[in-house]
Amino acid sequence: MIDGGFEHLEKEIRKCANCSLHEGATNPVIMKGSRDPNILFIGEAPGKTEDMTGIPFSGRAGKKLDEMIGYMGLSPDDYAVINVLKCRPPNNRKPRKSEIEQCKPFLMAQIRFLDPRVIILLGNTAEEAFFSRKEMQWGVPLVTDEGISVLKIFHPAAMIYQRSRIDEQKELLDKNRHLWE
Numbered sequence: 001m002i003d004g005g006f007e008h009l010e011k012e013i014r015k016c017a018n019c020s021l022h023e024g025a026t027n028p029v030i031m032k033g034s035r036d037p038n039i040l041f042i043g044e045a046p047g048k049t050e051d052m053t054g055i056p057f058s059g060r061a062g063k064k065l066d067e068m069i070g071y072m073g074l075s076p077d078d079y080a081v082i083n084v085l086k087c088r089p090p091n092n093r094k095p096r097k098s099e100i101e102q103c104k105p106f107l108m109a110q111i112r113f114l115d116p117r118v119i120i121l122l123g124n125t126a127e128e129a130f131f132s133r134k135e136m137q138w139g140v141p142l143v144t145d146e147g148i149s150v151l152k153i154f155h156p157a158a159m160i161y162q163r164s165r166i167d168e169q170k171e172l173l174d175k176n177r178h179l180w181e
Helices: 006-012 048-053 060-073 097-114 124-133 156-159 166-173
Strands: 039-041 080-084 118-122 147-154
Touching: 006 097, 039 060, 039 097, 039 124, 048 060, 060 156, 060 166, 080 097, 080 118, 097 124, 118 124, 147 166, 156 166
Parallel strands: 039 080, 039 118, 118 147
Antiparallel strands: none
């Protein structure tokens, strides 16, 4: 467990050398958005643009996430965005289980410090990191023991590569608006 507040956590993430991903990272990617969010979006890992800027979802998938957040009617004070991994995997490959496990204490500390009412898992990797073995259905919320509603939807990159997912995603969001409105 990581204590000491969010600023201490950021310092710990920046100096992390628990796995080899830090060796190729330009910038660890910590978060963007509110420090007191109602909704926390959790993605997979930084991409090339995110590695350069140090900001999650600042590339093409970020534009899709921004569109989705607009569709949801959220203001900047309503949400925060983080990733399971804080450093970019080479060639944007899928994170390895060992890398997820090395970053998991940071992920769980971020969730604890940000204390959201709703967590939106952006794809399967976020679900695997958050629940380990539990399999969620797309768009069907669960409530944790702590009373946090958790929803799994498609990763914004899916909207780029499978445009047919855009309407599906909107349906998932529309049927779950009660979680954030």
